[in-house]
Amino acid sequence: MINCLIQPFTANAFMANALLAGVLVSIACGIVGTFTVLRGLAFMGDALGHGVLPGVAIAMLLGLPGMLGAAAGALAMILGVGFITRRSSLSSDTATGLLFVGMLALGVVIVSRSHAFSGDLMRILFGEILGIHAREMIIQAVATLVIALVAVVCYRPFLLLCFSPEQAQVSGFSPRFYHALMLILIGMTVVVSFRTVGTLLVFGILLAPAASASLFSRKIITMIVVASLIGASSVYIGLLVSYHGDIAAGAAITLTATVIFFVMLAGKHLFQALVPRKEKA
């Protein structure tokens, strides 16, 4: 029994690599996902995930690294949403939504123009965590470190921003600057994560663990740690299921993360129903 839980990772280098890459992604997502959930930027995270597709497609056409293209796509998305929300009276949601389906469609258009790409499209959309290279893992490790560092240094303005952008400003922290920084962190996380679970599913691994953690956390630092642990567990369970059941790894990981969320949500409601709230002191 124990054997089938550990053996896949000890016997196959690609499984060990996938687990390591997945854990790195989980840490980055735990940190950034927490602020994304608290700041109410979930939709933006989703949009960035899809927005990177044409960037990746163009990079592949030109023979450039996919991450470079993804970064360009994420940046275009951030600038695009910022531009539209400043210039028009449309809500940020509408602008983001329109831009992201547009980017998604553009990505598919680019990919479909080149017939050799149909397999690539699947890999971009759903990831290939089992084919991850050492070089990519180094980039992931560096990115995770940078994300953690920025989160530590900017903890106060991020916290104030989640509480109220006005309070951030009257405390001397520019909400516009730190909001942009937060978007860049989300973009970075999406860029280093899309190879593991794909652009279509990255949203799940970014938000599901943080959302699960938010159900039970009373402090932000707890939420980050719990989210990272849930993410790492999702990666481990997802990889095992994928290995034994011959299922697409990226989808298995995302599915695990979302199932954990709904189980915890149900658990919380059940707990509240069984244990009536204490009367106010």
Add this chain to the structure above:
Amino acid sequence: MSERHLHPVAVLARGLSIGHGRETVVADLDFRLEAGRTLALVGSNGSGKTTLLKTLAGLLPPLAGAVEVLGGRPLASPERVAYMGQFHPSSFMLPLRAIDIVRMARFARHGLLGRLGTADEIAVQEAMAVMGVEHLARKPLNTLSGGQRQKVFLAQTFAKEADLILLDEPAANLDAPAQAVYRRFVRKCAQAGKAVVVATHDIEEAADYDWTMLLARRVVAFGPCSEILTPQSLMATFGIVGQFQEGRLLIVEREHGHQACGEAHEGPCKH
């Protein structure tokens, strides 16, 4: 310079026009508020109270004219100005305890990484004690009632130990004892040399403060509350007709608010 030291001016507005983007809400404001004084901004919804507070806090740029806050432009010294807005939309879901909210007030003094010290902890504890929420310190914010949360936000504002305190309808959600507590604390702040500006609908509360500014998208009147509250000024501000009897305001007749007619006006409005 020496004159400023003798009479420190907390707020000085000259020909100040305030508003959002291109829309002017109040034009040509001229007033000064000295340190140690309290000012009530009174008016109905949309009269310009919040716009003026936000301009003083540096959240909205002045549209014209000049405004000086504590001797500089607004936001020049964030640690010396405290602002409490009306809405805290996302505070519901934040995994924070009451004390974490109050501690945020001290961030302005320490920037990104400066450590919070004993003085900060004392300020936080004192502010929570003043508002009577010290027993809620470890409770998650989302388990508190609306009134308890409002007290926590007030404690946050007071914990900043600012020289200029800007409060936007702080009495909303507060029961009578809590209102009395915060009004006593505002007086104490003024005695300690701080300037306080409060936006309120409550004329009786305004009577507590040194100055009252009646707003209806223009300054209807500015002065000590007892002198400027006349049937005419009330009519222009709220569209009500009232009179003072034995120090209490009696509303004799109520007309439509100024907003219903679009512009501020002196007489009763007709639809």
